[in-house]
Each structure stands twice: as structure tokens, then as C-alpha cells.
Amino acid sequence: MTIPKTIKIGNRTVTIAFTDFTQYGEEMANVAAFYDPSEFAIEIDSNITNPDLIEECFFHELVHAVSEYVQVQKSIEDELNQADNGEIDTEESASVLEEDITDQFSKMLLTVLKENELLA
């Protein structure tokens, strides 16, 4: 897989950058990559040379980015629904929420992979 410079997740453009993590010091010594939701940015440690490991890091952060996107959408929806219903059954809504999020998450992930031609 060629790691793209940007990927579209819904309306967002997420950037992917390779940076030298030694600049972050001790605190990040065991971190290979991260997703920054405030910047819509994925950073991967440029000191990693193994292509399979780079791919794994990229995909791991992509999952975080899609998950964050889906959950933000979900919480907006929930607020609107709660405002409509007045009350919610917490136990039932927890399992429905999990199925719901998994469903939305997998659809969104598939859309991202297709739109960015990452399946080719």
C-alpha cells in the first residue's frame, strides 16, 4: 500500500505526515504514530523503515480517525433524538448504540477506502 499524503473522511481532509518523533522526547519514546483530532492529522514516526509496520501504523490511525468522525456524528444525532423523546432507556440504548456505531463505522471505513482508492 502506498501511504497517501491526504485522505478524505466524509467532509474532512486528513493529512498524513512522516515526522521525526525523537523531537517529542521521552514521553513519545514508545509511540510509532498518532491521530490528532484537533488538526485532522496523522503523524507517523519517520524513523520506522519496515513497510509492513508503516502500513499497520497508518491503518491503526485511520481507524482512530474514522471512529472519531463517526462518534462525532453519532453524538449530534443522539442529542437531537433525546431532545425529541424526552427520555432514554440506558441499558437498551447501550447495546443498540454499539451495533449502531459498528454499523456506521464499518460503512464509513468502507467508503473511505473506496473514495481514496486504498483497496486497489
Ligand SMILES: [Zn+2]
Ligand atoms: Zn491507537
